[in-house]
Amino acid sequence: MADRQLHDGHGRRISDLRVSVTDRCNFRCQYCMPAEGLDWLDREEILTFEEITRLVSIFAGMGIEDLRLTGGEPLVRKQFPDLLGMLAAVEGISDLSLTTNGYLLGRDAAALVSAGIQRVNVSIDSLQRDRFFQMTRRDALPRVLDGLEALAAHPEVDPIKVNAVAIRDFTEDEVGRFCEFARSTRYQVRFIEFMPLDGDRSWVPESVLAGEQLRKMVAAIHPIEELPREPSATARVFRFTDGRGEIGFINPVSEPFCSDCNRIRLTAEGKLRTCLFSMSETDLREPLRSGADDAEIDGIIREAVWRKELKHRVNEPGFQQPPRTMSAIGG
Ligand code: SF4
Numbered sequence: 001m002a003d004r005q006l007h008d009g010h011g012r013r014i015s016d017l018r019v020s021v022t023d024r025c026n027f028r029c030q031y032c033m034p035a036e037g038l039d040w041l042d043r044e045e046i047l048t049f050e051e052i053t054r055l056v057s058i059f060a061g062m063g064i065e066d067l068r069l070t071g072g073e074p075l076v077r078k079q080f081p082d083l084l085g086m087l088a089a090v091e092g093i094s095d096l097s098l099t100t101n102g103y104l105l106g107r108d109a110a111a112l113v114s115a116g117i118q119r120v121n122v123s124i125d126s127l128q129r130d131r132f133f134q135m136t137r138r139d140a141l142p143r144v145l146d147g148l149e150a151l152a153a154h155p156e157v158d159p160i161k162v163n164a165v166a167i168r169d170f171t172e173d174e175v176g177r178f179c180e181f182a183r184s185t186r187y188q189v190r191f192i193e194f195m196p197l198d199g200d201r202s203w204v205p206e207s208v209l210a211g212e213q214l215r216k217m218v219a220a221i222h223p224i225e226e227l228p229r230e231p232s233a234t235a236r237v238f239r240f241t242d243g244r245g246e247i248g249f250i251n252p253v254s255e256p257f258c259s260d261c262n263r264i265r266l267t268a269e270g271k272l273r274t275c276l277f278s279m280s281e282t283d284l285r286e287p288l289r290s291g292a293d294d295a296e297i298d299g300i301i302r303e304a305v306w307r308k309e310l311k312h313r314v315n316e317p318g319f320q321q322p323p324r325t326m327s328a329i330g331g
């Protein structure tokens with residue numbers, strides 16, 4: 001297998017694939033999407049379950065082991081648990097995870113678990129109902145928390161992580177509540193720096209609340225100590241020194257973690273993105289639908305990944321925000 005493993009031109013082994021199963025979402029988060037939503041892809045444009053499964057099998061044959069399913073909001077895709085079951089059966093995929101806004105978790109938790117989900121990240125930017133509404137334009141916090149509890153009832157789903165996008169002049173007022181949330185539940189809370197991938201294109205460096213500042217705010221409330229970083233990890237994770245839980249910081253803007261990046265992404269319509277901030281993409285749907293065999297598609301993927309970007313250039317002069325927004329990439 002070693003000689004078949006996927007590597008980029010910088011010597012990094014690529015073993016983590018994020019697949020966006022839909023560009024649609026039932027939320028309208030300020031840092032991601034305009035209030036009126038976006039022009040959604042037509043049904044025939046997005047990959048079918050069979051096409052996704054075939055591509056994932058090809059990727060697994062190249063040493064992809066970690067598979068994360070994202071959106072938009074993946075749970076709005078009809079029969080999503082069926083797709084999950086198909087992907088859980090793909091040989092070589094050893095870690096199957098999901099990123100969701102949690103709104104449909106109450107409905108789907110049991111089906112997701114029986115289909116084989118192992119880890120789940122739930123996006124929650126505020127633990128205060130009115131501020132949650134302010135950020136997501138949905139009055140949905142109680143339902144999301146109920147969904148989280150429904151999922152937590154399944155001990156085989158571990159870890160469950162709660163991701164809060166950190167935005168200056170908003171998140172500061174959430175730090176205390178998120179600390180208590182991390183300390184009183186089995187959820188690992190992580191703050192993620194706001195990235196220039198928003199639909200309104202209103203991101204400016206000043207709107208970023210840096211991880212280091214948040215870490216100081218947390219430490220001022222409860223002492224924390226850093227845990228060893230996993231290879232290719234995106235988060236710096238800390239434990240509360242009194243042993244009550246963990247809290248993390250994902251700092252792509254202030255502390256980029258590109259040097260050992262092992263991630264690539266597949267969009268809902270079958271475009272391969274080698275970096276979150278890629279300005280170009282490789283179409284896999286067209287060869288898939290025009291009869292290319294697995295070896296041909298394997299070759300197309302390898303060539304694209306070989307050209308994977310060394311790093312993002314968010315902090316550099318001349319940085320260009322990608323035309324594709326976070327909701328159409330999936331994180
Ligand atoms: S910005 Fe690109 S290179 Fe950097 S960690 Fe993210 S995906 Fe990897």
